[in-house]
Amino acid sequence: MNKKPSNFLYACGLVLSLSLFCVISMSGQTLPFDSMVNFKEDGAGDYSVVWPAKEREIPAYQFKDDTQLEKIVISEGVVSIGEYAFLGCKNLKEVVLPSTLKNIGEGAFRECTSLISLDIPRGVTKIPAYMCVWDSALQYVNLPSTVVDIGRGAFSFCKSLQEIKLPSRLKHIGPNAFNRCESLKEVVVPDSMEELESYAFAGCHALRKATLPANNKMLGELIFIECPNLREIVCLSPNPPVFDCDSPLFDWSEEDMYKKCKLTILPSSKSKYKKAIVWNLFFSE
Secondary structure: OOOOHHHHHHHHHHOOOHHHHHHOOOOOOOOHHHHOOOOEOOOOOOEEEEOOOOEEEEEOOOOOOOOOOEEEEEEEOEEOOOOOOOOOOOEEEEOOOOOOOOOOOOOOOOOOOOOOEEOOOOOOOOEOOOOOOOOOOOOOEEEOOOOOOEEOOOOOOOOOEEEEEOOOOEEEEOOOOOEEEOOOEEEEOHHHHHHHOOOOOOOOOOOOOEEEEOOOOEEEOOOOOOOOOOOEEEEOOOOOOOOOHHHOOOOOOHHOOHHEEEEEHHHHHHHHHOOOOOHHHOOOO
């Protein structure tokens, strides 16, 4: 004889079902719903998430491909964001990071194509590889003075990024870090730079002026390839920097750029630059 389940068992089953639904529907999130985040839909209909301070780290891939997420507020006390934590959050428009944040994982905000701005707190010293690659709406990034390293491809294909102020203590810019930042108009690489790697500003079509560090540290290959509107390069190093593999600044098919682009150097160093490999191309008739 079949019996109907008791109200208690039915209620337990309902709660369990709802709990499973909450976890499963969160695009790969792994922590229990009630211990993980607070969700709310504000008056404008935005789908927001508050990550609580008691969860001091956001796990890798935590919000991967969550296309509902529009705003994330990470509470004070959180210290780490895992790699690719917000990968593919295509409707994420706003990110609020805590002052306690120390580490951001590789590709943390990759392919967040609606993200407009990002304010990095002072506790962060390294911008990881591919952090914002393909963030096509990103217009503004605030990098604190504490940042000393920008990783490979960190801002590649951020085609709306018009301006970036590089920290005065920055030591390393990885390859392709700003590749295809098609709206970037000017860049000043600080004198603290120890390694500016290959293709760092390749494909920056709107770039008009670039200032290289006033030191003679080695420069990477083809730093300004496919930057057709670059009209001035400033290099105030008394001694001409050398290039990795004696690579030119531009591609071999862009030889006319050495005539279109003005080289600004110290007058006292002109004779040295005229004899130096690559730099001498600016002085050829």
